Amino acid sequence: MVIVDKSGVHRLEVRCCECPNAMSPDIQMFRHRFFPASFNRPKTVFTLDLECGTSAMNYYSKLRRMTSSMFPHLVPDRYRELMRVARQWRQLKTMKWHGFGHRSDNPSTGELALFCPACPQPGINVLLSEDESLDDDPSWKYTRSFVMDGNFKAEHLHPIKPFDEVWLSDGLGFMVGKDRYKMHLAEAADTVEKSSCNNHRAVNQANAARHKLESTGIGGVACARHGCFVPHSMVDFQKGERQATSTIKHSRVNHGSLADK
Ligand SMILES: [Zn+2]
Ligand SMILES: [Zn+2]
Structure with a gap:
């Protein structure tokens, strides 16, 4: 079994417990503070103290050089596994940070992201007094x-193998869930904005269809005073600005925490 640790990459003989009542191999690995790269028959594990603030590629080549400074290319390449495990690890951490560590229920839309700490949110950072209610009080x-804004030049290419893509937190963070967004796009009318200027760059750019791209930009809603993004309100732009704006509005209206006053 290949064990990737901060001290380097090791190849060690590992035997899992095979007693009749033994736990599955992956759980046994977790119990011993190893993160297996696959779960049925793990062949690679990562130790849990492998965090480092650099790119995975840099980090892994550093580990290879630490393991064998003469022949780093002979050290097994587990870069892909490292990337995969890092995603799962990040997902687990986010779940923990947002209070889903010991709960069996799954987070719902936008629950893995935080909204602005300074904006008043009754029930979160403001206590309503007893005679106050959000429904009848003119809650000025x-x-x-x-504010709504977007970046219309953040281009994103289509994935090479779309069927291999696994969404870990679809719609749980700042981005709008992909199914809901698709539904909205299907019914959104794509009106082309005409500019009276001869060659208005912003309008042209927003209207340009770029079929080779999965998205042509990204936009979202933020609180106007502090600039904090609103969970479950960001979208990829598929066509132009007009449609994108209506999209954001749409997702915003639908978002529960914004529907209150
Ligand atoms: Zn045993
Ligand atoms: Zn705010």
């Missing part, structure tokens, strides 16, 4: 204002 105190 709790009014929030939002």
